Amino acid sequence: MAYRYLTQIVIVGSRVLGRAFAEAYKQASVSSAYQRAQAKNGNVAAGRASLSSGMTLDEACKILNVKPPQGGKANMEEVMDRFKRLFDANEPKNGGSFYLQSKILRARERIEAEVRPHMEKAAQEAEIKEGWNPKLYKDR
Missing domain, CATH: 1.20.5 (Single alpha-helices involved in coiled-coils or other helix-helix interfaces)
Incomplete structure (x- = not known):
């Protein structure tokens, strides 16, 4: 049974x-x-989320209240200023939320991930334009 x-x-x-x-x-x-x-x-930007954070670029821009990068260029000074202000305002020791802090951090990382390849490409083009100048150090 x-x-x-x-x-x-x-x-x-x-x-x-x-x-x-x-x-x-x-x-x-x-x-x-x-x-x-x-x-x-x-509509690639709205549909594609970062693999590490799962956050879309639009969501990241809304969290930090900044304009989305246009052509891979963003005002990173404004992004960092908003990030620092929001991150400090949500400090858990001062009664803030660790969850909100992590969302703010992931938003900044998502915007940086979107802009980084364009910044690296611009730096390479600038180096090619100027030529390669190695830094030489003299032994004393």
């Missing part, structure tokens, strides 16, 4: 897990199709 109940529990459990995995796969498929549609329509 006990083996009968045990068999029923195993069968019902496997059905529940099977349905859960099927539903998760469907949701992942729909999400992937939505991301492809956003990229196809040219």
